[in-house]
Amino acid sequence: MSSIPAAGPMSALPKLPQDRTVQLEPFNRSEALSLGVELELQLVNTHDYDLAPYAEDMLRLMAQTPLPGSVVPEMTSSMIEISTDICHSAQDVIDQLSPIREALIRNADKLNIAVVGGGTHAFQQWHERRIYDKPRFRELSELYGYLSKQFTIFGQHVHIGCPDADAALLMLHRMSRYIPHFIALSASSPFVQGQDTQFDSARLNSVFAFPLSGRAPFTLSWKEFEAYFAKMTRTGVVRSMKDFYWDIRPKPEFGTIEIRVFDTPLTVERAAALAGYVQSLGAWFLQEQPFMPTEDDYLVYTYNRFQACRFGLDAAYVDPATGEHMPLREHILMTMTRIELQSEAMNASTAIAQLRTDVEASQNDARWLRERQGKERMLAEVVRQAALRFRGAA
Template sequence: MGSALTTNGPFDLGVEEEYQVVDPQTWELRSTIHAILEKDLEDGVEEVRAEFLQSQVEANSRVCRTVEELRSEVRRMRRDAAELARSLGLRLVAAGTHPFSRWTEQQVTHGGRYAALAGELQEVGRRLVTFGLHIHVGIADPDLRIRVMDRMRPYLPFLLALSTNSPFFEGRDTGLCSYRIALFAALPRTGLPPRFGSWSAYRRTIDRLVAEGMLADPSFIWWDARPNPHVPTLEVRIPDMPTRIEETVCLAAWVQALAVKLAREPEPPPLPRFGVEIGRWQAARYGLKARLLLWADRPARTAAEWVAPLLEWLDDVAEDLESRKALAYARTIIREGTGADRQRWALEETRDLHRVVARLAEETVEGARDH
């Protein structure tokens, strides 16, 4: 490890993965989180957590110093969660939406925070049958955490483009590569984070909204990137849930490298928020073909075309972080397609969304079983 980790670091890593719980007889979502949690407690492992929907479980990694540590963690998380599901006759699927299960048939998890969410969000919350990847980078200095979040905003559409994995919803091709983002847009307190400039400015805004009764607490903010309300991390929430383990590792490596680079270098000329928002829509609609503006002094290019110059720009940081291989997996995504591309190709081949889900279930645990 080199000097990049000394800039108010340690820039360590963690991820949260949201999995679909499916019935292998029908490949439909199954609202069965309570049975999974009870089995988890019986085993004394506590590998998974409940989420808003009973057909969804979340697994959290330990804090990892390097992407290699994270790779081992993601393998463990998927192996243990999949074994837990299998013990109940179920399977896990990693993707941003389920290709054909209907949102009206999903059950909301009861109690506490979830009751409050259901009460506020009503129909827009019940429609939110989506699954994401949340990537945490440790930044101890709160002012630096906010500055990195401010500077990260232009790169969020690029991260979304790499991760796009939700083309189908309720049995239809939506025409988007990330329909999850379109569903999420109906919720309050989502989208690009505002620019704050400092931790004190962020806290003043949040504290005022809480005091006025307009916000319960900061955990009810779901921006594409946010200061995590519980631990000193920047949490990037924009990616769709990747199917392949290596995609999760790649995206985490990009977030970590960008955080270190943006913390180390002077602030570049900011891009207009509207331009970043258009790029965000482009990424959700077109995936790797999205046209994005990342740097004020460079013309727009597609997400795929940005990979090479960004890898070159991040190379010094990648050396310090020992993450070149994980970052370069973006080239594999370009070559083999995003999750959305591969789902569409699978449907062209099989003409059956049930078989698409079966293939997703197999791919979710590839590389996890033997480690």
């Protein structure tokens, strides 16, 4: 499988019909607070633990085993994405992810490779990556050039069901206040190309480079959002919701919002716990209506987001409503206490208790990776131990 050649500026332009307006599909009905989880995972060889271009082989083997959800290719050939079917609790998530993990491990052993979590590979070189041979990936490579190979980063996406389109936008903007929580709790990308970046989540710096990244426009009306989408498609820049790399975006075909800032955790258990935290927050929003989001929420959004990426659980958090500064760790613990009733009702108490224990100990996956490197002084050994951790063997 060869890399995609560079393209000239005209070939990189989207090929659109004369009338560029694309209709935004209707927002489908879904069960409120239902869950779906996607995980992008690393494929590494087992002699030096660098990334290995085995996605096609892994997909072929995985297709032979009936499993929940799906396993699909991602941008480059050393990564795959697994996803669940519709879930109703964090326990449902782990019940679906566990057999997928076991099949991944079994098939990786056949190929003499390993599967690893984490938001970045610790020492891979982006120029060595191969674009997976799929039309959309080829098109993105033509448009974005080297950024496509640098997008060999690994995230967790959490979908949460919303009762209707307007409720989805309200949920989206309420969740935006908690983006720093999600970043700090999932952070697992301290190393890039062999260097400690001093960020807990360096992965999100790669997302910033894309022109349609960042935050969704502020509107609480689906009709207004449809008008925004129509304007964007008329510019020729956007053809579908997939073209937006926002931190949270609506997914009308699923009837959900999709939160996209999580690094892929090192274990599927932590991925399920994070989904339980999102679901409990969503239940709190629906039941208590704790605040009404406004455009002013975004005055400190980028600052809070940077703090969480850079410092993880040691970050500062600015409350957008009051301007109060506090340690992010304290804001997370305060929020976990506020949503205890909802987490119990959602069967997420155990999951959130695990997260709370880590927050109180200032522990996340980024710290675990740094501690391993501090002891081993060899990033290949850190990746090997992370592969064992994904297996549940470390």
